[in-house]
Amino acid sequence: MFNRQWIKALVGGIAIWASSNAIAIEIKGDLVQGNWVQVLAEPGSQLVFEQRKLNLDAEGRALIAFSRDAKPEKTLTLISPNGDKTEHRLTIAQRDYIVQRIDGLPAKHVTPDEATLAKIREDGRKAVEARKIELATPYFLGGFIWPAEGWITGIYGSQRILNGHPRRPHFGVDIAEATGTPIYAPADGEVTLAESMELSGNTLFIDHGYGLRSDFMHLEEILVKLGDQVKQGQQVATMGATGRATGPHLHWGMSWFDVRLDPALMFNLDRTLARGARIMNNQVVWED
Structure with a gap:
C-alpha cells in the first residue's frame, strides 16, 4: 500500500507533492499542459504514468508529457530497483485556448x-x-x-x-x-x-x-x-x-x-x- 501522508518538497526547482517515504526524483522542465519533461531518478527504476510503464535509462532518465487538456493534478509512480513503490503528485499548470x-x-x-x-x-x-x-x-x-x-x-x-x-x-x-x-x-x-x-x-x-x-x-x-x-x-x-x-x-x-x-x-x-x-x-x- 502507498503511504498517503503527503508532504511538499522542492525537486529540481519544481514543487511537487510526494509521500513522506518517497524515493527522490528530479524533474527538468515546466509542468504545464502540452509540455514534456525529463524525470530523473535512480537508474534501474521504473516509472508508471498515465497507465504507461517506462524504464529509466542508464542515466536514470525518462520522459513524461501532458496533454492539451491534462487535469490539474497527476500522479507519477516510481518503482525502485528493489521493488519499493512511491507516488509523486504533480501539479499541472492550466492554459487558456482560443x-x-x-x-x-x-x-x-x-x-x-x-x-x-x-x-x-x-x-x-x-x-x-x-x-x-x-x-x-x-x-x-x-x-x-x-x-x-x-x-x-x-x-x-x-x-x-x-x-x-x-x-x-x-x-x-x-x-x-x-x-x-x-x-x-x-x-x-x-x-x-x-x-x-x-x-x-x-x-x-x-x-x-x-x-x-x-x-x-x-x-x-x-x-x-x-x-x-x-x-x-x-x-x-x-x-x-x-x-x-x-x-x-x-x-x-x-x-x-x-x-x-x-x-x-x-x-x-x-x-x-x-x-x-x-x-x-x-x-x-x-x-x-
Missing part, C-alpha cells in the same frame, strides 16, 4: 466521401504505429531550433470550427511562407514515417527518442526517407499545401507517443506565441 473559425472550405474537406474516409482511416493507422515507437537514443538532449521561417498562422490548442462544424483542437504550430521554403530538422533524430496522406498531405515524422517526435505536414517535397538519421538544421523537406490545406504552410506538431504537445514550449519565449508573429533567423519577431 477558438478559430474557418469558413468557405470546400464541402469535401469538411465531410469526406466514403472512399476518402477509407484513405483517412488507413493513414491514421500508419500514424498510430509510428507513434508507438520508442527509440533508445536521447536525440532530444541537443535542444530544438525552429524548422522554418515564416508567419505564425496557427497555434497549439486552438479549437477549429470548419464551416460551422466543431473539429478537434489544433495540435501544432503553423508557419506560413511560400511554396518551396526550406524546412529543417528541429533536432537530431530518425525518420519513422514519410508518407503521402489524405488530410496532412506529404507527412514526415522525425523521432527524437524516448517517445518524443516532430510531425511535419502539408509538405511540398520530402527530402529524406524512412530510417534516415538526420541532424539538427539539416534540410528535410520543402513547404507546401498538400492534403487539406488552404495555402502553403508547415504544420509542426510534436507528440510523446500519442500525447500531442506544443512545439512552442521548446523555446524560452517571453510571451505566449500568437498568430501574426514571425519566425526569422531562429527567433520569434513579434508584430508589435
Whole structure:
C-alpha cells in the first residue's frame, strides 16, 4: 500500500507533492499542459504514468508529457530497483485556448466521401504505429531550433470550427511562407514515417527518442526517407499545401507517443506565441 501522508518538497526547482517515504526524483522542465519533461531518478527504476510503464535509462532518465487538456493534478509512480513503490503528485499548470473559425472550405474537406474516409482511416493507422515507437537514443538532449521561417498562422490548442462544424483542437504550430521554403530538422533524430496522406498531405515524422517526435505536414517535397538519421538544421523537406490545406504552410506538431504537445514550449519565449508573429533567423519577431 502507498503511504498517503503527503508532504511538499522542492525537486529540481519544481514543487511537487510526494509521500513522506518517497524515493527522490528530479524533474527538468515546466509542468504545464502540452509540455514534456525529463524525470530523473535512480537508474534501474521504473516509472508508471498515465497507465504507461517506462524504464529509466542508464542515466536514470525518462520522459513524461501532458496533454492539451491534462487535469490539474497527476500522479507519477516510481518503482525502485528493489521493488519499493512511491507516488509523486504533480501539479499541472492550466492554459487558456482560443477558438478559430474557418469558413468557405470546400464541402469535401469538411465531410469526406466514403472512399476518402477509407484513405483517412488507413493513414491514421500508419500514424498510430509510428507513434508507438520508442527509440533508445536521447536525440532530444541537443535542444530544438525552429524548422522554418515564416508567419505564425496557427497555434497549439486552438479549437477549429470548419464551416460551422466543431473539429478537434489544433495540435501544432503553423508557419506560413511560400511554396518551396526550406524546412529543417528541429533536432537530431530518425525518420519513422514519410508518407503521402489524405488530410496532412506529404507527412514526415522525425523521432527524437524516448517517445518524443516532430510531425511535419502539408509538405511540398520530402527530402529524406524512412530510417534516415538526420541532424539538427539539416534540410528535410520543402513547404507546401498538400492534403487539406488552404495555402502553403508547415504544420509542426510534436507528440510523446500519442500525447500531442506544443512545439512552442521548446523555446524560452517571453510571451505566449500568437498568430501574426514571425519566425526569422531562429527567433520569434513579434508584430508589435
